[in-house]
Amino acid sequence: xxxxxxxxxxxxxxxxxxxxxxxxxxxxxxxxxxxxxxxxxxxxxxxxxxxxxxxxxxxxxxxxxxxxxxxxxxxxxxxxxxxxxxxxxxxxxxxxxxxxxxxxxxxxxxxxxxxxxxxxxxxxxxxxxxxxxxxxxxxxxxxxxxxxxxxxxxxxxxxxxxxxxxxxxxxxxxxxxxxxxxxxxxxxxxxxxxxxxxxxxxxxxxxxxxxxxxxxxxxxxxxxxxxxxxxxxxxxxxxxxxxxxxxxxxxxxxxxxxxxxxxxxxxxxxxxxxxxxxxxxxxxxxxxxxxxxxxxxxxxxxxxxxxxxxxxxxxxxxxxxxxxxxxxxxxxxxxxxxxxxxxxxxxxxxxxxxxxxxxxxxxxxxxxxxxxxxxxxxxxxxxxxx
Amino acid sequence: xxxxxxxxxxxxxxxxxxxxxxxxxxxxxxxxxxxxxxxxxxxxxxxxxxxxxxxxxxxxxxxxxxxxxxxxxxxxxxxxxxxxxxxxxxxxxxxxxxxxxxxxxxxxxxxxxxxxxxxxxxxxxxxxxxxxxxxxxxxxxxxxxxxxxxxxxxxxxxxxxxxxxxxxxxxxxxxxxxxxxxxxxxxxxxxxxxxxxxxxxxxxxxxxxxxxxxxxxxxxxxxxxxxxxxxxxxxxxxxxxxxxxxxxxxxxxxxxxxxxxxxxxxxxxxxxxxxxxxxxxxxxxxxxxxxxxxxxxxxxxxxxxxxxxxxxxxxxxxxxxxxxxxxxxxxxxxxxxxxxxxxxxxxxxxxxxxxxxxxxxxxxxxxxxxxxxxxxxxxxxxxxxx
Numbered sequence: 058x059x060x061x062x063x064x065x066x067x068x069x070x071x072x073x074x075x076x077x078x079x080x081x082x083x084x085x086x087x088x089x090x091x092x093x094x095x096x097x098x099x100x101x102x103x104x105x106x107x108x109x110x111x112x113x114x115x116x117x118x119x120x121x122x123x124x125x126x127x128x129x130x131x132x133x134x135x136x137x138x139x140x141x142x143x144x145x146x147x148x149x150x151x152x153x154x155x156x157x158x159x160x161x162x163x164x165x166x167x168x169x170x171x172x173x174x175x176x177x178x179x180x181x182x183x184x185x186x187x188x189x190x191x192x193x194x195x196x197x198x199x200x201x202x203x204x205x206x207x208x209x210x211x212x213x214x215x216x217x218x219x220x221x222x223x224x225x226x227x228x229x230x231x232x233x234x235x236x237x238x239x240x241x242x243x244x245x246x247x248x249x250x251x252x253x254x255x256x257x258x259x260x261x262x263x264x265x266x267x268x269x270x271x272x273x274x275x276x277x278x279x280x281x282x283x284x285x286x287x288x289x290x291x292x293x294x295x296x297x298x299x300x301x302x303x304x305x306x307x308x309x310x311x312x313x314x315x316x317x318x319x320x321x322x323x324x325x326x327x328x329x330x331x332x333x334x335x336x337x338x339x340x341x342x343x344x345x346x347x348x349x350x351x352x353x354x355x356x357x358x359x360x361x362x363x364x365x366x367x368x369x370x371x372x373x374x375x376x377x378x379x380x381x382x383x384x385x386x387x388x389x390x391x392x393x394x395x396x397x398x399x400x401x402x403x404x405x406x407x408x409x410x411x412x413x414x415x416x417x418x419x420x421x422x423x424x425x426x427x428x429x430x431x432x433x434x435x436x437x438x439x440x441x442x443x
Numbered sequence: 444x445x446x447x448x449x450x451x452x453x454x455x456x457x458x459x460x461x462x463x464x465x466x467x468x469x470x471x472x473x474x475x476x477x478x479x480x481x482x483x484x485x486x487x488x489x490x491x492x493x494x495x496x497x498x499x500x501x502x503x504x505x506x507x508x509x510x511x512x513x514x515x516x517x518x519x520x521x522x523x524x525x526x527x528x529x530x531x532x533x534x535x536x537x538x539x540x541x542x543x544x545x546x547x548x549x550x551x552x553x554x555x556x557x558x559x560x561x562x563x564x565x566x567x568x569x570x571x572x573x574x575x576x577x578x579x580x581x582x583x584x585x586x587x588x589x590x591x592x593x594x595x596x597x598x599x600x601x602x603x604x605x606x607x608x609x610x611x612x613x614x615x616x617x618x619x620x621x622x623x624x625x626x627x628x629x630x631x632x633x634x635x636x637x638x639x640x641x642x643x644x645x646x647x648x649x650x651x652x653x654x655x656x657x658x659x660x661x662x663x664x665x666x667x668x669x670x671x672x673x674x675x676x677x678x679x680x681x682x683x684x685x686x687x688x689x690x691x692x693x694x695x696x697x698x699x700x701x702x703x704x705x706x707x708x709x710x711x712x713x714x715x716x717x718x719x720x721x722x723x724x725x726x727x728x729x730x731x732x733x734x735x736x737x738x739x740x741x742x743x744x745x746x747x748x749x750x751x752x753x754x755x756x757x758x759x760x761x762x763x764x765x766x767x768x769x770x771x772x773x774x775x776x777x778x779x780x781x782x783x784x785x786x787x788x789x790x791x792x793x794x795x796x797x798x799x800x801x802x803x804x805x806x807x808x809x810x811x812x813x814x815x816x817x818x819x820x821x822x823x824x825x826x827x828x829x
Contacts (some may be wrong), residue, residue, distance in 0.1 A: 070456055211781070222780075270680055284748070286672050294656055295752025295781045301747045304778055306692060306740045354692045358744050360668070361687045364679025392690055394599070394608075395681045 074099055075107040075431060076422070078242045079116065079136060083161060083346065083406030087120040087133035108134060114433045115140060116425075126304045138163065140434040143200050144206040144242060145414030147232075147251060148188060150174035150278065152223055153185050155192035157203075162414050162423065166195035167407065182237060184387040189241060203242040204288055205424075207416030209251040211279070213297055216219065218248035225279060228324075245420050249292075251275070252299055254412025255402075256283025257290045257368045261415045264400040265407065270365040272397075274356060275409075276381070282359060301355055312351035319344040331377030346384055353388030360371035360393045371402035460485055461493040461817060462808070465502060465522060469547060473506040473519035494520060500819045501526060502811075524549065526820035530628060530808065531800030532575060533793075534620075534638060535732075536560035536664070539571050540796045541578035545591075545805065548800050552581035553793065564614035568623060575627060590820040590823045591810075593797045593802030594620055595637040597665070599683055604634040611665060630823065631806050633676050635678075637661070638685055640798025641788075642669025643676045645755050647801045649794065650786040656751040661743060661795075662767070663759030666695040668745060693741035700703055701733035715723040717763035732770055738772030746779045755784065757788035 077097040082088065088096065094104040111117040112134075114138060120133045126351035139163035145156040154169040167192040170184045189358040189409040212223030218235020235246040249257075256273035259265040265270075266271070271290045275281035282299045293297050319330045319341055360368065370378055378401040390397045404407050425432060463483040463511045472484065479492040481616020497503040498520075506519045524547035531542040540555040552741035554577040579586060598609030621632040634644075645651040651659070657671035668685045670677040680798065688695040705716045705727055718725035746754065754770075756764055764787040776784045788794050791813050811818060 101520070149487055158821070263719055282748075286677065288672070291672065291749070294752040294783065295750055297747075297780050298750040299748065300750070300780055301744055303780060304740070304743055306694075308692075308745060346484070354690070357690055358687055358693060359748060360750055361683075362668075362685065362745060364684040366680040382530055394683050394686055394689060397680065 058177040065432070068350055069179050071107060071110075074103050075111060076425065078104065078107050079422075079425070082117065082134065082136040083138075087135040089131040092379070093129065093134065096247055106244060108275065110431060114431050116431075116434065118141050121244040122135045126219060126337045131266065136339075137434070138162065141421070142196070142202055143244075143408050143414060143417035144189065144192070144203045145412075145417055146185065146206065146208045146217040146238070147187060147224075147254075147410040147413055148181070148208065148210045149251065149409070152406070153181075153188045155188045156194050156407070156410045156414055157196035157198055158414050161417065162411070162418060165198065166192045167410075168215045168238065170197060172381075175227050178232060181226070181229070182232070185237075189271075200241060205417040206238055206244060207245040207254070207413035207418075207420070208248040209254040209413045209416075210234060210248060211281075213300070214248045214250055216296060218246060220248075233241040234358075234414065245424075247416050247420055249413075249416055250281075250283075251409045251412075252281030253283040253290055254293065254416060255281075255371050255404075255408040256285055256299075256369070256412070256439035257415050258408050258412035259371065259402060259403060260290070261370065262284045263369070263404060263412070265367050265369050267305055268365075268367040270363060271360045271367045272356070272363060272365045273369045273371060274352075275372035276352065276370055276375060278313060280312060280352060280355070281372070282355075284359075284363065286363070297414060301358060304355075307355035307358055308351035308418060309355045312348050315344045315351070328377070331374070331380050334380045335377075345380055346438075349381060350388055351382040353385055353392065355387055356385070357392035360389065360395075360397060365397050368397050368399045370399065371404065373406075376405065444784040449508060449637070458497075458817075459615055461497060462488050462811065463807075464490065464493050464497060466812070468503065468520065468522040469524075473516040475519050477517065479752070482639070496817060500817050502817075502820065506721075514716075522547065523707060523820070525692055527590040527807070527823055528588055529630075529680060529800060529803035530575065530578070530590065530732075531796050531798075531803055532590050532641075533799055534567070534571060534612075535637065535797040536592065536597060538792070539567075539574045540793065541574045542793070542796045543578050543582035543584055544800050545705070546804065548797070548804060549593060549625060551584065552578045553796075554578040554581060555792075556724060560611055561613050562569070567612070567615070568618070572627060575624075580630075586627060588828065589628040589632045591805070591806040592624055592632040592802040593799035594624060594629050594632065594634040594639070595640040595802075596620060597605075597667075600634045600636055602682060604632060607636075608769045623767045625665075627727070631810075633801055633802050633806055635799075636667075636682075637678055637795045637798075638667030639669040639678065640802060641667075641682055641683075641757050641790075641794040642671055642792060643753070643801050644794050644798035645757065645788060646671045646674070646676070646796045647819045648797070649755070649757050649788060649790060652754050654751075654753040654814045656749060657753045657755060658742070658749060658751045659757060660738075660754045661758035662738065662756055662761060664699060666738060666741075670740075670745075670749065672749070680695065680778075687741055689746060692698040693744055694737035695741045698734050700738035701730045701737070707732040714763070717760070717766050720766045721763075731766055735767060736774055739771055739778065742771070743775055743778035746775065746781075750781065751783050754783050754785045756785065757790065761788045764789065 081096040092102045118137050122130045138159040147154045155166045156167050172184050172186040213221040215221045223229035234248045238246045252275040263265045265271040270284035273283040316330050330341050334345045467482040480487045508516045524545040533540045541552045542553050558570050599607040601607045606618045609615035620634045622721050624632045631808040638661040652656040655674045659669040672797035702716050716727050719733045
């Protein structure tokens with residue numbers, strides 16, 4: 058039989074190889090050709106071919122040897138993260154946050170604007186615009202230089218970037234978020250639920266980096282969840298996965314009431330109950346325990362269903378994790394066949410926004426090959442200015 | 444740059460192409476070379492190459508033209524399902540069932556033996572041996588002609604084929620099922636939880652054939668679940684996924700009690716309560732409604748979590764689906780954001796056993812390439828007789 062594959066097979070193969078090289082360089086760089094071949098699992102010859110092609114198109118650059126290097130060191134290569142910029146936006150009930158990053162997700166600017174859940178649609182969109190403009194200005198990036206935008210919002214989102222359902226934000230159901238932002242920045246705009254994107258951020262560069270199956274719990278004024286299954290964000294058939302909190306029997310709807318009761322119904326005093334519990338205030342300890350017990354039933358349902366490697370606690374309450382994690386673990390041990398390792402997010406308030414950045418970067422990666430041809434960075438700039 | 448991929452890349456590519464050809468031929472055959480190229484998406488030349496290689500190794504055969512065919516018809520090819528046999532076993536509380544099938548999963552023999560949950564370990568293993576022997580005898584296949592065996596059991600199973608935990612079968616925790624069967628039949632033996640394998644069967648050749656995300660409900664004396672996520676059986680980090688039924692808050696543990704109360708605690712009269720409900724007996728209708736209400740809370744938790752395309756009802760009660768599905772759908776509509784399509788298994792009592800067959804066939808497919816070389820059917824026979 059002949060050893061020659063056809064042109065179609067070859068171009069598909071080269072495309073996969075190029076993406077493999079880019080993926081390796083984006084997580085660990087600079088690398089020599091030998092290291093690159095080893096990490097990608099490709100042959101030396103294939104690695105050289107695709108790297109040369111990627112350099113030619115502007116995606117990869119050779120790195121200058123460190124000053125003082127003796128002899129002739131092996132050439133090293135890096136991904137050109139500075140070839141373009143992306144925008145990540147988190148629209149929450151109390152804060153809107155924007156990040157401008159390079160193609161590695163390294164932050165050029167981070168801005169936030171304070172809002173309230175009661176704010177009307179028009180006012181919230183105006184606040185969003187102010188926040189985005191401030192981030193672009195601080196990063197010294199023009200709106201038409203943004204290659205791709207990811208947006209996180211509370212509620213359910215459809216595939217076109219419209220809010221299908223939002224219980225917690227006033228006048229938010231039906232807003233065409235993608236359409237709104239497309240008129241303000243260049244490049245494609247994708248919108249996704251905030252808990253899902255916070256989970257994506259943990260899986261990308263957070264505490265769940267190396268885990269395949271992860272239950273992420275967004276613990277805060279609202280309780281939400283995002284699922285990473287087999288290394289990928291699980292969206293569901295109608296993009297509505299992770300909404301177990303809507304089921305009254307699992308107790309998430311009433312869980313924050315225990316904290317609210319202690320703090321006298323003032324939402325901004327939630328933090329105080331954790332501080333008081335940390336100081337040993339018995340009523341506060343009891344309120345936190347009741348909260349934890351209610352949260353634990355739903356978390357147990359998720360763990361028993363999916364048997365994840367990791368449970369990650371993020372969201373506003375994750376800063377009080379020292380008061381919450383141990384009572385939670387004890388409750389989980391009561392109900393679960395195997396309580397997974399519990400990790401606390403290290404993103405602080407930026408987890409959701411980082412997830413939005415990751416969504417934007419996935420779009421860039423998906424567009425690396427326009428049709429079957431490798432695109433140059435210039436292609437994105439051109440596409441962006443439409 | 445050079446157009447020549449290296450040997451390593453090529454052999455990986457050819458391996459993927461050969462598996463693509465086999466997969467297409469296993470679902471739809473016989474096919475002409477043109478049809479085969481179209482279905483696999485490979486080039487004509489690549490398709491011819493790998494098909495020739497597969498014929499040479501005994502996996503694919505040319506089909507004789509139908510008698511009376513005029514002119515010179517295009518040659519057609521089929522997968523040689525008759526090249527070998529596999530065994531699928533379902534060990535339940537009340538029945539043990541064995542299927543011997545060819546490599547397409549077409550049944551040569553099906554046998555079952557009646558047992559009880561109270562039976563001791565030694566007696567249950569003896570019943571298992573009788574059941575397997577009867578199936579082999581009926582199929583006229585010798586134990587050393589079995590290429591691969593899949594086993595389903597209630598309870599949790601570890602990666603080596605041992606039962607980690609069984610609540611419903613006496614003396615079953617700790618049984619080394621894989622070890623036991625390896626002494627009786629040739630080839631590898633894999634063991635998996637019965638609900639998981641029933642879900643796998645639906646995804647393979649049941650009512651969930653074309654769905655990517657599926658919640659499967661095993662509804663019977665026990666309630667279990669198996670999850671298909673992104674087209675694959677979801678096992679979980681510790682192989683314990685799908686055990687939401689262990690959580691008291693979701694009501695599955697008490698659900699069958701409503702039926703048991705009606706039938707006066709006799710397990711074999713469960714069927715009667717459905718018959719009576721179908722005939723309009725008010726007490727029976729009420730018992731079925733209470734059962735359905737309890738089941739629905741856990742099913743809603745699964746649906747809200749995963750947002751599947753499809754909910755499949757299988758297990759013993761699936762034969763009474765006409766009495767159960769509508770009340771269940773009404774309950775799901777109360778709790779779920781989007782109630783998925785509900786389908787009822789058509790496997791009758793054989794769903795779990797078919798899942799075990801599929802597990803065995805997956806093992807055969809995984810072994811098609813031993814190292815990087817295509818194996819011949821003879822290879823499996825030889826491996827089997829060790």
